[in-house]
Amino acid sequence: MTAKFTPLQGGCLCGDVRFQIKAPPIQSGYCHCRMCQRNSGAPAVASFSVLVHDFAYVAGRPAAFRSSAHGQREFCPRCGSYLVFRDDTPEIGVNTASLDDPGAVPPTFHIYWESHIDWFDTADTLPRYEKGLP
Ligand SMILES: [Zn+2]
Ligand SMILES: [Zn+2]
Numbered sequence: 767m768t769a770k771f772t773p774l775q776g777g778c779l780c781g782d783v784r785f786q787i788k789a790p791p792i793q794s795g796y797c798h799c800r801m802c803q804r805n806s807g808a809p810a811v812a813s814f815s816v817l818v819h820d821f822a823y824v825a826g827r828p829a830a831f832r833s834s835a836h837g838q839r840e841f842c843p844r845c846g847s848y849l850v851f852r853d854d855t856p857e858i859g860v861n862t863a864s865l866d867d868p869g870a871v872p873p874t875f876h877i878y879w880e881s882h883i884d885w886f887d888t889a890d891t892l893p894r895y896e897k898g899l900p
Contacts, residue, residue, distance in 0.1 A: 778847035783826035
């Protein structure tokens with residue numbers, strides 16, 4: 767345990783839904799899958815994972831959309847900001863740019879590179895995996 771970890775704070779665009787994370791991220795990367803692209807309207811989504819029990823909503827209540835048999839996407843019902851991906855594993859995915867300080871959690875890989883958009887790339891040498899993490 768890192769006793770000095772400062773909890774991460776974040777939330778949606780309108781401010782109704784706020785969350786807090788009390789332990790350091792487990793992994794952090796970009797996802798270029800079509801579901802993330804369509805859901806966010808962005809060419810890729812940067813997100814990081816934390817244990818479910820280290821994440822809590824502290825204001826507002828999100829709405830949820832079941833995007834596949836094993837996962838749902840949670841968003842602010844007022845402003846629509848996409849915040850969290852949750853499935854039946856012990857971890858959830860939190861959108862990095864939803865943090866108050868997104869610079870605190872840099873991505874370290876790209877996944878679903880197979881569906882990345884041709885005109886979009888980032889200036890880094892991080893590993894690019896065709897599908898999920900190996
Ligand atoms: Zn909102
Ligand atoms: Zn994705």
